[in-house]
Amino acid sequence: MAIGHPVTGLSDPDLVDTTITPSVAPVRIPRERYTSTTFAAMEAERMWPFAWQIACTIDHVPEPGDFFEYVTGNLSVLVVRGDDGELRAFLNSCPHRASAICTGAGSGLEELRCPFHRWAWDFDGTLREVPSRKGFGAGFRTEDHGLAPARVDTWGPLVFVNPDPEAMALPEYMDGMWHDADWAGLMEFHADAAISVPAPANWKVVAEGFSEIYHVQGIHPEMLPTIDDIHSPQRLWTHTGVCYQQYGLPSPRLRDVTDEQVWEGMVATQGARFGAADGDPLPEIPEGQTLRDVFAQRVRDVQAARGVDMSGYTVDEIMNLSQYNLFPNATVLIWGDMVNVLIARPGATPDDAHLVMFLLHRRPEGSPRTRVEEMSLPAGTPLGLVIGQDVELLEGIQRGMHQARPTHVVMSSEEVRAINLHRNLERYLGISPSQMQPLGG
């Protein structure tokens, strides 16, 4: 059944309400995928080097000479802004003896220079200097020793890389997602924080936790009075998917919820957005308005105090969340006033990941891009109520994956975006026929 776009209200014939028409059948998926070093090695060989992935934000590399080293598993991709202002990316490995060219992040580069034997390249990866070049013989050709290019592109303020120079372009990879959030004016968002924290589970466990809202009724009791977790239409493109969620109203799972309970839940889970703290009383709801209208106006007020004019944004644009999932490992949450990015990067073993979060807010038009520093937090650092509830479960899930039986996890049609992760994974790994089995089949 076709429905209008849940954020913009525009007619959208392709959008399917999966609460009415589940488009993907429930499946069983082998648990081995989450624990096996062989499977992780297949991912490292056949998937990660060929997938588009979010490396950083443009706030990490705003000026010529800025660089950022993107590391995930064994991959290291160097993102650098050249003196011509262009972003470029290279596999971070010296053609001579493989040293990383740059590590971490920084600024002020005038060239790319390997710290090991001091070979140097222009920002476009062309070799410009080799100390004691004669020793490499007369056959040494400059053009054979450029840096290996990777693909780089941006979507709003997010910087994506693909280690494969032959990869399809990012707009094609993102498909319908590419234009789906045009209404949000994404370039107005700047990164305020970039946080990395160890996550004690396979990267897919982490990513899948941000690919469904079925678990809201399980582990987020404070959220339940604040979200319609039932009528949340989802859509899949090939590598991407989305779930649109209404906030500021109670779950249909609950009965007789008062405005006070909705208010308290919203304050507990996202009070900073509308300038409220625990204990603040429910404000008066003006005649003819709803609580959602009140929340939205308070968000506009908070933004106005920061110099950001959100008077043109509708209640739906402010109060409805678009939760995008991008294969392989990223979730992008877009509200009218806030963008959060959650990335699950593989760790040293199949049992370890890093959860990387980018928190972005609008800035007044014309605000300069200022560098955002990466914050690496130790495991167990409190991360906020809702995300803390998500992270707390990871260790127990991963241990559960290691138990001898059952041999498979089960996913419902409501968990289509997690199922889609596995469909893509099978495609990249060349697993055919699918190891996913229909439930009851």
Ligand SMILES: [Fe+2]
């Ligand atoms: Fe959650």
